[in-house]
Amino acid sequence: MINRELIEVFSEIAREKNVDRSELGSILESLFLHLVERERGDASNCSVIVNIDKGEFEIYVEKDIVEEIDDPVMEITLAEIAKIDAEMANDLSVGDTYVEIIDPLIFGRRMIHMAKQFFAQKLLHVEKKYIYEDYANRIGEIIIGTVHQVQRDNAYVNIEHAELRMPRKEQISTERYRRGDTVRAVIKSVEITSRGPDIVISRSDDHFLFKMFEMEVPEIEDGVIEIISISRSPGERAKIIVKSNDRRIDPVGACVGMRGSRIQAIVRELNNEKIDIINHSEKSEILITRALSPAVPLNLYIDDERKYCIAIFNDDEIDFAIGRGGLNVNLASNVTNYRIDAFGKNEYERKKQEDEKPLFEIEGVSSSKSDILAKNSINNISDLLNADEDFLLSIKGMSEKAVESLYSSVHTFIEKSREDYNLQLKKAEEISTDDLNATKTSAN
Numbered sequence: 001m002i003n004r005e006l007i008e009v010f011s012e013i014a015r016e017k018n019v020d021r022s023e024l025g026s027i028l029e030s031l032f033l034h035l036v037e038r039e040r041g042d043a044s045n046c047s048v049i050v051n052i053d054k055g056e057f058e059i060y061v062e063k064d065i066v067e068e069i070d071d072p073v074m075e076i077t078l079a080e081i082a083k084i085d086a087e088m089a090n091d092l093s094v095g096d097t098y099v100e101i102i103d104p105l106i107f108g109r110r111m112i113h114m115a116k117q118f119f120a121q122k123l124l125h126v127e128k129k130y131i132y133e134d135y136a137n138r139i140g141e142i143i144i145g146t147v148h149q150v151q152r153d154n155a156y157v158n159i160e161h162a163e164l165r166m167p168r169k170e171q172i173s174t175e176r177y178r179r180g181d182t183v184r185a186v187i188k189s190v191e192i193t194s195r196g197p198d199i200v201i202s203r204s205d206d207h208f209l210f211k212m213f214e215m216e217v218p219e220i221e222d223g224v225i226e227i228i229s230i231s232r233s234p235g236e237r238a239k240i241i242v243k244s245n246d247r248r249i250d251p252v253g254a255c256v257g258m259r260g261s262r263i264q265a266i267v268r269e270l271n272n273e274k275i276d277i278i279n280h281s282e283k284s285e286i287l288i289t290r291a292l293s294p295a296v297p298l299n300l301y302i303d304d305e306r307k308y309c310i311a312i313f314n315d316d317e318i319d320f321a322i323g324r325g326g327l328n329v330n331l332a333s334n335v336t337n338y339r340i341d342a343f344g345k346n347e348y349e350r351k352k353q354e355d356e357k358p359l360f361e362i363e364g365v366s367s368s369k370s371d372i373l374a375k376n377s378i379n380n381i382s383d384l385l386n387a388d389e390d391f392l393l394s395i396k397g398m399s400e401k402a403v404e405s406l407y408s409s410v411h412t413f414i415e416k417s418r419e420d421y422n423l424q425l426k427k428a429e430e431i432s433t434d435d436l437n438a439t440k441t442s443a444n
Contacts, residue, residue, distance in 0.1 A: 364409030
């Protein structure tokens with residue numbers, strides 16, 4: 001009776017934890033072996049058979065039959081066997097193995113509490129394994145959970161029995177989370193640790209934005225529209241390149257939705273992060289121009305082989321084109337996979353003259369060194385800075401020290417040139433301000 005009662009108690013606990021019956025059988029076997037070991041000191045010669053359906057279990061101990069007992073746990077005499085089963089004792093002899101059945105009543109009431117503790121620990125381990133396996137197969141999925149703890153470096157989100165961690169760098173910087181908030185995020189990584197599964201979720205990852213578009217735009221989920229590339233500054237701005245596989249469907253219009261319904265839903269989820277949707281083009285100049293929006297470049301100089309672009313803007317629009325902290329141009333660069341340098345028209349002309357400056361006119365560059373370089377088609381600053389350093393060192397007469405001296409002289413020239421240019425700009429601004437003030441005075 002005690003067998004059935006024990007198994008029913010543990011089965012009920014296992015059902016609450018959603019543990020498989022096969023897993024429950026393994027836990028019970030290890031549990032009873034643990035009890036035997038605590039009671040007898042050794043369970044290496046024991047085996048357990050559990051029948052969950054019938055609510056039964058049996059514990060067997062194999063002992064060597066000896067004349068004199070040195071180890072009562074591992075050995076038994078024929079006289080002791082005769083007390084248990086006289087008929088069987090007649091069929092056995094010294095050297096044989098005797099299988100003894102252990103009565104679970106030997107554990108007593110004091111062992112039941114220990115059994116429950118052991119069982120709870122095993123169940124916790126199994127539960128953590130289930131959680132790990134479940135979430136490891138769901139990396140890249142969107143989840144919705146409840147914030148239950150907020151620390152300085154992490155916010156912890158609960159979904160049923162699982163705890164998910166959102167590190168500070170995976171949060172949108174403009175958001176603040178409070179206990180009880182409902183949070184939507186993407187599963188970024190799952191690792192097993194000594195404390196259990198570490199499930200990291202993210203709202204700042206590019207893939208979170210991808211999944212949000214996939215949820216809101218059916219054409220993306222159906223494969224009619226493709227997301228080619230995404231670049232984000234979470235909470236501030238994002239740029240996304242989309243492409244339609246059906247000429248009849250406008251990818252930008254589909255992503256925006258009727259009266260902006262689709263894009264507005266995404267923007268609200270991302271705490272008003274601005275999103276530029278860019279229609280893909282195979283022509284790099286069109287793609288880069290679209291990516292630099294809302295700024296409009298005057299001209300683009302593109303090197304497709306090096307994936308490099310120089311974008312020229314009106315001088316009064318260059319700050320707008322670059323964006324605060326370089327945000328706009330950096331996002332455009334990342335989303336197109338082109339390195340983009342943005343210049344005002346006048347600044348570019350100055351830089352162009354700077355790059356074309358002959359090396360022999362630069363202070364610190366000797367005529368002998370400039371002659372050697374000229375023979376190897378390196379005549380100006382642009383040629384030098386674009387040349388591979390290994391190539392420079394391979395030129396006869398150019399040592400490592402000489403190359404370093406060259407770079408130093410060129411950089412000194414460039415810095416002085418830019419200082420002079422900035423000084424000219426400052427003077428021009430002062431003159432312009434004085435003229436404005438004079439105009440106001442005369443008007444008064």
